[in-house]
Amino acid sequence: DAGVTQSPTHLIKTRGQQVTLRCSPKSGHDTVSWYQQALGQGPQFIFQYYEEEERQRGNFPDRFSGHQFPNYSSELNVNALLLGDSALYLCASSALKETQYFGPGTRLLVL
Amino acid sequence: GEDVEQSLFLSVREGDSSVINCTYTDSSSTYLYWYKQEPGAGLQLLTYIFSNMDMKQDQRLTVLLNKKDKHLSLRIADTQTGDSAIYFCAENPNRDDKIIFGKGTRLHILP
Numbered sequence: 193d194a195g196v197t198q199s200p201t202h203l204i205k206t207r208g209q210q211v212t213l214r215c216s217p218k219s220g221h222d223t224v225s226w227y228q229q230a231l232g233q234g235p236q237f238i239f240q241y242y243e244e245e246e247r248q249r250g251n252f253p254d255r256f257s258g259h260q261f262p263n264y265s266s267e268l269n270v271n272a273l274l275l276g277d278s279a280l281y282l283c284a285s286s287a288l289k290e291t292q293y294f295g296p297g298t299r300l301l302v303l
Numbered sequence: 304g305e306d307v308e309q310s311l312f313l314s315v316r317e318g319d320s321s322v323i324n325c326t327y328t329d330s331s332s333t334y335l336y337w338y339k340q341e342p343g344a345g346l347q348l349l350t351y352i353f354s355n356m357d358m359k360q361d362q363r364l365t366v367l368l369n370k371k372d373k374h375l376s377l378r379i380a381d382t383q384t385g386d387s388a389i390y391f392c393a394e395n396p397n398r399d400d401k402i403i404f405g406k407g408t409r410l411h412i413l414p
Contacts, residue, residue, distance in 0.1 A: 223399055234307075234391050234404030235346070248401055282345060286399045294338075296345040 194219070196285050196295035204301045205273050213268045213298045217285030223247070224266040225292060226258060229280040241266050242288065270300075278302045307405035309392050314411045321379040323408045325392030328373065332394040335368060336402070337377045340389045349377070349390075379410075387412045 197216045205211050217224050223242045227235035237250035241260035260266045264285075270277055278301050284292040309325040327335070336351040352359045352366045352375075359366045365378040379386055389407040 225401065227402075232406070234393075234406045235402075236404070237401035240399075240401065250401060284402075289397060289399050291348070291351070291398045292402065293348065294346040 196221075196283055196293055198281075198283050198295040198298050200298060201296070202299045202301075204303065206303050207273055207275060209273050209302075210269065210271045211273060211300060213270075213281050213283075213300070215266045215268070215283030215285070215295060217264050217266070217283075218293055221285035221287050221290075221293075222264050223286045223288055223292075224260060224264065225284045225286075226266070226268045227282040227284065227294075228252070229282060229297070230276075231279070235282055238268065273302045275302050307392055307394060307403055309405040309408050311406065312409050312411065314413055315382050316413045317382060317384060319382055321377075321382045321386065321410055323377045323379075323390050323392075323410065325375045325377075325405055326373055327375065327392070327394050327403075329394060329396070329403065330373070331396045333396050334394065334398055335366075335375050336391075336393040336395075337364075337366065337375075338391040338393060338404075340391065340407070342388075346391070382410075382412060384412050386410060 225240040226238040229235040239249040240247045244260045255271045280297045282297045283295045286292040306328045315321040337349045338346045363380045367376045392405040395402045
């Protein structure tokens with residue numbers, strides 16, 4: 193059984209561009225959360241999707257948006273990239289009311 | 304407010320015990336976690352404890368919770384070189400809610 197998978201593993205973009213990151217949840221999980229981990233920091237919650245709706249949102253600007261598909265996979269989109277968006281983006285999946293499991297992350301570098 | 308504090312660095316000799324401490328502020332926290340992150344990797348859930356427990360032991364790992372002082376600790380017995388990593392303390396009110404992380408404690412093993 194595959195765990196949480198994310199793609200791509202690494203990505204380089206320039207300021208002002210847009211990026212889409214993808215996450216496939218662990219089998220049997222229907223809830224996907226996204227976190228941003230800047231260098232030297234702990235992960236910070238961006239938002240969570242359940243039943244294709246945004247269920248919770250952290251303190252991130254509207255440039256950060258997401259989507260969940262009927263197969264429970266999810267995308268994180270970031271528009272108008274800033275240098276400060278460079279980070280490791282982590283996806284976590286869970287079944288409702290159950291423990292979250294993290295994927296390996298996508299490392300985004302904005303130049 | 305929500306905040307998790309932990310010391311940034313800890314050096315321990317191989318074979319000794321490591322103790323990593325953490326304090327949190329959210330009194331509604333029900334689940335408290337310890338995650339391990341190795342260089343360039345995602346987050347590995349090491350263990351978690353319910354807020355109605357005082358202690359949890361799992362092989363070399365012992366978690367102690369002082370709910371009155373909102374203090375959590377992780378003890379790693381017989382520390383090995385493979386334990387070298389960043390350890391994150393984290394909490395949330397429900398297992399599928401957003402997780403609040405500390406900044407991480409970098410554990411360095413001395414030969």
